[in-house]
Amino acid sequence: MLPFLGRRLLQLIPTLFFVSVIIFGLQQLLPGDPALIMAGEDRDPEVIAQIRAQYRLDQPIPVQYVYWMKGVLSGDLGESMRIKKPVLDLVLEKLPVTAQLAGMAILIALVIGVGAGIVSAVYKDTWLDYGANIFALWGISTPNFWLGILLIFLFSVQLGWLPASGYVRPSEDLRASLASTIMPAFVLGNAIAAVLMRHTRGAMLQVLSSDYVRTARAKGLLERSVVLKHAMRNALTPVITLGALELGTLLSGAVLTEQIFTVPGFGKLIVDAVFNRDYAVVQGVVLVTATAYITLNLLADIAYMLANPRLRS
Amino acid sequence: MASITANGMASVDALQVESPARRAWRRLRRRKGAMVGLAIITVFIVLALLAPWIAPYDPLQQSWSLVRKAPSAAHWFGTDEVGRDLMSRVIYGARASLSAGIISVGIALCIGVPLGIVAGYVGGWIDALISRITDAMLATPFLILAIALAAFLGPSLGNAMIAIGITATPIFIRLTRGQVMAVRVEDYIEAARAVGNPRWRIALFHILPNILPPLLVQATLALAAAIIAEAALSFLGLGQQPPAPSWGSMLNSAQRFLTNAPWMAIWPGVAIFLAVLSFNLLGDGLRDALDPKER
Numbered sequence: 001m002l003p004f005l006g007r008r009l010l011q012l013i014p015t016l017f018f019v020s021v022i023i024f025g026l027q028q029l030l031p032g033d034p035a036l037i038m039a040g041e042d043r044d045p046e047v048i049a050q051i052r053a054q055y056r057l058d059q060p061i062p063v064q065y066v067y068w069m070k071g072v073l074s075g076d077l078g079e080s081m082r083i084k085k086p087v088l089d090l091v092l093e094k095l096p097v098t099a100q101l102a103g104m105a106i107l108i109a110l111v112i113g114v115g116a117g118i119v120s121a122v123y124k125d126t127w128l129d130y131g132a133n134i135f136a137l138w139g140i141s142t143p144n145f146w147l148g149i150l151l152i153f154l155f156s157v158q159l160g161w162l163p164a165s166g167y168v169r170p171s172e173d174l175r176a177s178l179a180s181t182i183m184p185a186f187v188l189g190n191a192i193a194a195v196l197m198r199h200t201r202g203a204m205l206q207v208l209s210s211d212y213v214r215t216a217r218a219k220g221l222l223e224r225s226v227v228l229k230h231a232m233r234n235a236l237t238p239v240i241t242l243g244a245l246e247l248g249t250l251l252s253g254a255v256l257t258e259q260i261f262t263v264p265g266f267g268k269l270i271v272d273a274v275f276n277r278d279y280a281v282v283q284g285v286v287l288v289t290a291t292a293y294i295t296l297n298l299l300a301d302i303a304y305m306l307a308n309p310r311l312r313s
Numbered sequence: 314m315a316s317i318t319a320n321g322m323a324s325v326d327a328l329q330v331e332s333p334a335r336r337a338w339r340r341l342r343r344r345k346g347a348m349v350g351l352a353i354i355t356v357f358i359v360l361a362l363l364a365p366w367i368a369p370y371d372p373l374q375q376s377w378s379l380v381r382k383a384p385s386a387a388h389w390f391g392t393d394e395v396g397r398d399l400m401s402r403v404i405y406g407a408r409a410s411l412s413a414g415i416i417s418v419g420i421a422l423c424i425g426v427p428l429g430i431v432a433g434y435v436g437g438w439i440d441a442l443i444s445r446i447t448d449a450m451l452a453t454p455f456l457i458l459a460i461a462l463a464a465f466l467g468p469s470l471g472n473a474m475i476a477i478g479i480t481a482t483p484i485f486i487r488l489t490r491g492q493v494m495a496v497r498v499e500d501y502i503e504a505a506r507a508v509g510n511p512r513w514r515i516a517l518f519h520i521l522p523n524i525l526p527p528l529l530v531q532a533t534l535a536l537a538a539a540i541i542a543e544a545a546l547s548f549l550g551l552g553q554q555p556p557a558p559s560w561g562s563m564l565n566s567a568q569r570f571l572t573n574a575p576w577m578a579i580w581p582g583v584a585i586f587l588a589v590l591s592f593n594l595l596g597d598g599l600r601d602a603l604d605p606k607e608r
Contacts, residue, residue, distance in 0.1 A: 018449030029465040141590035143541050145548050146564060146582035153571050153578065252456030256545055260568065270457065271549055274464040286461045290453040297452075 004305060008298060019290045020072065023283050024065050030279070033057075038081060038279060077287065078280035080273070087284035090269060097167060098254050098265035100177075101185055105250060108189030109196055114239065116193070117200020121208060122227055132197060139194025144253050148187045148260040155183060165262035184261040188253045192246045199242045203235035237304065244300030251289050337526070340602035347598020353591035361407040370398035372405040372558045381574040391576040394566060402558040403580050409559040410588060413474050413543035413552070414536045420478025421485050422532060428482075429489025430516050434497055443486060450483040459542055463551040470543075470559070473552035477542045481535050488531055492524035499523075526603035533599055537592035544585050560585045 030037050035051045051057070056064050071078065077087035120132035156164035162183055168176040207213060208231050216230045217223075255267035262268070266285065273281035331339075341347050360367060369389075376396035384391040390399035432443040450458065462476035496502060497520065505519045546552035547561030555562060560581040567577035 014445040015448045015452055018446050019452055022446075022449055022453070023461075026461055026465045029462070137590060137593065141537070141586055141593055143544055143582070143585050143589070145545060145561075146578070146585060149564060149568055149571065149578045149582070152568075153575050157571050157575070248454035252454040255456060255460060256548065259549065270460060274460060274549075274551065279465070282461055282464055286453060286457055289457050290449075293454060294452045 005302065008301060012294060012298065015294060016291070019294075020069060020287065021065070023287050023290070024068055026283060026286075027279065028061065034279075037277065072287065077284035080278050080281050082273075082276045082278050087281050090281060091266070091284060091288050094264065094266045094269045097263060098258070098267065100170065101181055101188060101254060101257070101263065101265060102250050104181055104185035105188035105192065105253075108186055109192035109243075109246075112189070113193035113196025113243075114200050114236065117197040117239075118204055118227065118232060120197065120201045121204030124205065132201070136194040136197045139190050139197075142190070144187045144191060145256045145260055147190060148184065148257055151183045151187065152260070167261075167263045167265075180261075181263070184257045184263055187257050187260075188250060191249055191253060192243070195246050195249075196239060196243050199239045200235065203239050204231060207231045207235040241300050241304040244297060244303075247296050248293055251293060337599075337602045341598055344598040344601060346594045347602070350591040350594030350596075350598065353587055354595060357407050357411060357588055357591070360404050361411050364405050364408060368398075368401035368404045370401045372397060372401040373556050374398075381570060381577070383574075384576055390580045391574065393563070393577055394570055394574070397556075399563075399577065399580055402563060403560070403584050405558040406560045406563065406581065406584065407588075409470060409547070409553045409557070410540050410543055410585070413470065413477065414539040414588075414592075417474045417477035417481060417539045417543070418532055418535045420475065421481035421535060422528070424479075425482040425485025426489050426521075426528065429486040430493050430520065432486065433490040433493025434512070434516055434520065440490070444490070447483040447486045447490075450480070451487070455480055455538070456542060456545060459546060460549065460551065463546055468551045468554060470547075470553040470557075473543055473546045476546070477539050480542075481539060484531065484535065485528070488527060489524060492527055493520055496520050496523050530596055530600045530603060533592055533596035537589045537596065540585065540588050540592065 027034055034055070035048050035057050036043070038051050038055075039048050056067050059067070075088055077091070079086055080090055083090065116132040116135060120129045123129050152164045155162045163180050166180055168180045170177040208227075213226060213231055216226045221230075251266075254265060255270060257263070258265045258267035259271050266289070270282060270285040272278075273285065374397060376392075379388070379392045379396035381394055382388055382392040382396075388398050388400065390403060393399055393402070428443050432440040459473075459476045459480045462479060463473050466472035466476060493516075502515060502519055505515050510519070543552055544559070544561035544564070547559040548565045550562070550565065553559030553562055555566075563581040564578060564585075567574070567581065570577055
C-alpha cells in the first residue's frame with residue numbers, strides 16, 4: 001500500500017508542474033501587452049507601471065514564472081483587479097457553496113444512476129432496461145444549461161414551488177437552503193447519473209453472470225438478497241472509481257449551473273472574472289480546480305485500493 | 314464461403330475479401346440507433362449547407378412589430394426579443410455548431426494524432442514529456458480549461474473553436490499513444506522495419522491505418538462534446554457573438570424572457586440535444602461496428 005501511495009504521489013509532481021506551466025502560460029495568450037490589457041479602460045501610466053512591477057512583466061518569461069510559482073506555493077494566488085481582494089480569499093469564500101452543490105449532486109447521481117443501473121441489469125431486455133438506457137442517453141446528451149432553464153420554467157415560473165435563483169446558506173435556513181440548491185444540484189447530478197447508470201449496468205451484468213452469484217441462487221437465497229448483498233457490493237467498487245472520473249464533469253458543470261441559477265460559487269466566480277477581465281482570478285480558479293481534481297482522483301485511487309483486497313495485498 | 318478447386322487452390326471469388334470499411338458499414342447499418350443518429354446528422358448538415366434557401370426569413374432581420382410572438386403559421390418557432398424569426402436562427406445556428414464541432418475536433422486530431430504517434434513510437438524522454446503534458450491538460454476539467462483559453466484568447470467563434478480543439482487534444486494524444494504501443498510490436502510492423510522502411514513511412518503507412526477505427530469512434534464522440542462546449546461558451550458569451558445566430562447564445566437571451574416567451578428556450582435547446590444525441594448514437598454504433606470482437 002505504502003509503495004503504491006509513494007509512487008502515486010511522485011507521479012503528481014510532474015503533473016502539477018505542467019498544470020502550473022499551462023495556467024501561467026494562459027497569460028501569454030493575451031494579445032498585445034498584458035499590462036495594458038490588465039489595466040482595462042484605465043490607461044493611467046502609473047497603474048500600468050504598477051501592474052508591470054507587480055507581475056514582473058518587464059522580466060523574462062521563465063523569471064516571471066518562478067516568481068509566480070513562489071507566490072502560489074506560499075498561498076499567494078495574486079489579487080483580484082476588480083474586487084481588490086486576494087484570489088485565495090475569494091476562492092475559499094466561494095468553495096463551500098460549490099462543495100454543497102457538488103455534494104448534493106453526487107448524492108442525487110448515486111441514487112438515480114446506481115438505482116437505474118441495477119434495475120436495468122436485473123431486468124435486462126425488458127422495458128425497464130430500455131427506459132433506463134433512454135434515460136442515460138438523455139442525460140448524456142442534454143446540455144445542463146438547457147435543463148436548468150427548463151426546470152426554472154417548470155418549477156419556478158409555472159408552479160412557483162422553488163426559487164429561480166439565489167442562494168441561502170444552510171446555517172441561515174436549512175429548508176430555504178435546500179430549496180435554493182435542489183434544482184442546480186439536480187442539473188449537475190443528472191449527467192453524472194447517466195454515466196453512473198451505464199457503468200453500474202455493465203458491472204452488474206458481469207457480476208450477475210458470475211459463478212458465485214449462481215451458487216448463491218442455487219443455495220435458494222431470495223433474488224433480492226442475491227442482487228443487493230452478493231452482486232451489488234462487488235459491482236459497485238469499480239463503479240465508484242469510474243464515477244470519480246466524472247468529478248471533472250461536476251466542476252465544469254458547476255460553472256454553467258451556478259451562472260443560470262445565480263449561485264455565488266466557484267463557477268460563477270470564474271465567469272464573472274472572465275467578463276471583468278480579472279485574469280488573476282481566472283488563473284487562480286483554474287489552478288485550484290485542477291489541484292482539487294487531481295487530489296480527488298488520487299483519493300479515488302486509494303479508495304479503490306482499499307476496497308479491493310487483491311490490489312491491497 | 315470460399316470455393317476450393319480440385320487442386321486445392323482457392324478460386325478467384327474467394328480472394329474478393331470484403332474491405333474493412335464495407336464490413337464496418339454493413340455492421341453499422343444493422344444498428345438502429347446509429348442509423349437514426351446518422352439520419353439526424355444528415356438533416357443538420359443539409360440545414361447548415363442550404364440555410365439561405367431553407368430558412369424562411371433572414372436570421373438577422375429585426376422587426377419591432379414582431380417582438381416575442383408565439384409560434385404561429387407565419388413563424389413556426391415564434392420570434393425573439395427583437396422580432397427575429399426563431400426557426401431561421403435555429404437553422405443558421407446549425408452552421409455555427411457543426412462548424413465548431415468539426416473544426417475543433419479537426420484541430421484536436423491534427424495535433425493529437427501526430428503527437429500520440431511520436432510518443433508511442435519513438436518513446437523515451439519525448440514520450441515522457443508528451444505524456445506528462447497530456448496528464449496536466451487532462452487534470453484540468455474540460456470546460457474550465459476551454460473557458461480560460463477562450464477568455465485569454467478573446468471572445469469569438471474562431472477562438473472558441475481553438476479553445477475547444479486544444480482542450481480536446483490530450484484525449485487523442487493518449488488514445489493514439491496507447492494504440493501505437495499496441496500495434497508497434499505486431500509482426501507486420503517488424504516486417505516493414507526489416508525491409509528498410511524509414512520510421513516516418515512506417516508510422517504513416519503501416520501504423521496509422523491500423524489505429525484509425527478507435528480514433529474514428531473517439532472523434533465522433535468528441536464532436537458531441539465539442540457541440541455542447543461551443544453552445545456552453547456561446548451561452549456564456551465567449552463563442553459566437555451577437556447578432557450572429559448560435560444555439561448557445563439564443564438560450565442565453567431566452568433565459569431573460571422565460572415568463573413571457575418560453576418558446577425562445579425550447580427550440581435552440583432541442584437542436585443542441587438532437588445534434589449531441591445523434592453524434593452519441595453514431596459513436597456508440599461505430600464502437601460496436603468497428604469492434605474486432607464482434608466479427
